Amino acid sequence: MKLISFVLNGKNTYGVVTDEKKVLDLGPLLGGRFADLASLLGNNDLSPVQEALENNPATLDYEDLDLLPVIPEPGKIFCIGLNYADHVKETNREVTEAPTIFLRVAESQVAHNDSIVLPPESVKLDYEGEIAIVIGKGGRRISEEKAWDHIAGYACYNDGSIRDWQTATSQWGPGKNFWKTGGFGPWLVTADEIQPGQELTLVTRLNGQEMQRTTTELLIHSIPRQIAYISSFLPLNAGDVIVTGTPGGVGAKRNPPVFMKEGDVVEIEVDAVGVLRNTISAE
Incomplete structure (x- = not known):
């Protein structure tokens, strides 16, 4: 559905x-x-x-x-950073025992076919293709074994990042929360259509050129692990969103770097979900 x-x-x-x-x-x-x-x-x-x-x-x-974004006003949007080995390598970071987590706000999101906005404060707007899960059954201290029961469904996500603001300090918040920089769509595919643990393929394309490709088999911290970890410090509620991580191939780490500009078209495809498509417009 x-x-x-x-x-x-x-x-x-x-x-x-x-x-x-x-x-x-x-x-x-x-x-x-x-x-x-x-x-x-x-x-x-x-x-x-x-x-x-x-x-x-x-x-x-x-x-x-x-x-609108699949969930227009999520109570919480948790994003998992550095969750694929090739992305960890290209950023010169190290794999951590616990998931790396940052937050997005609702105003940073746009819907399928809406414009992702390039702000005048930067020319370093980067794509990050990801798989989002939406919580249905809420809970606190959810075990990994029961985590699948708490997922309402899946969507595509573009964790659009303003890289110079993200890297200006040790805190990523501003660079991850510019107005209308994150795509969320095209729809929610309900969990009954995707088996627990089913391998999902994620692809990012910029102007038709493939930039990222991975599968959920390569996640460092699995989806159940993410749910269990997050729900240990905050209760998860219906409509909360977890954005599960981006693979290697981001624009900032290419040689030369590739950043999105006005008129570009970026697509995030998840094989069991569909294609999220956004055009880049200048604010």
């Missing part, structure tokens, strides 16, 4: 995408019970969506919708 958040008639809503790229607006049908997609996912039961599909026609065209 593919779930999205979008704007219709000036109001935020959410829906389900059919195989024919038609969309059923679930807001009017389920909004009394679930105010947004995050609260629906927290129900841990998608039967209301299936019932809505069986009893209502999906009449909206997906390609015509004004999409």
Whole structure:
């Protein structure tokens, strides 16, 4: 099942995408019970969506919708840094026993087909293709063995980074949180369509040229490990997002470096999810 958040008639809503790229607006049908997609996912039961599909026609065209990031206002966005060996190597870092974690804020995200914004403060906007997981069943101190049960679904993510601001100090926050620099989409593929531990392939393309490729088999800290570690210091709630790490091949570490510029098109593809596509625009 593919779930999205979008704007219709000036109001935020959410829906389900059919195989024919038609969309059923679930807001009017389920909004009394679930105010947004995050609260629906927290129900841990998608039967209301299936019932809505069986009893209502999906009449909206997906390609015509004004999409929002999959979860427009996540309570928490955790990003895992340095989680593939080739990326650790190209950054001259060392593998750490615990995951490296930084935070993003909701205002730093854009939707599929929206523009990632190059700010006037920098010319070093870099791509980072990643796989995002969205939490459905919340919890604290979740064990690795039970972690899969807490995942509502998967999406593509571009952890767009303003490199000179990221490296200006030892803290990465500013460079990872410029307004509208992170892509999140195109939709959420629910966890029932992806088996626990299923190997996922991640590819990043810039203007059609492949820049990154990896699989989840190469993660240093596995997805269950990430969930267990994060939930040890904070409870995870429905709609929280974990961005699981980028592989080697980032633009800043190429020779010569490759940074995104106005008019570029960047695509993040996850084989079991789809393709997140964004154009770069100057602010």
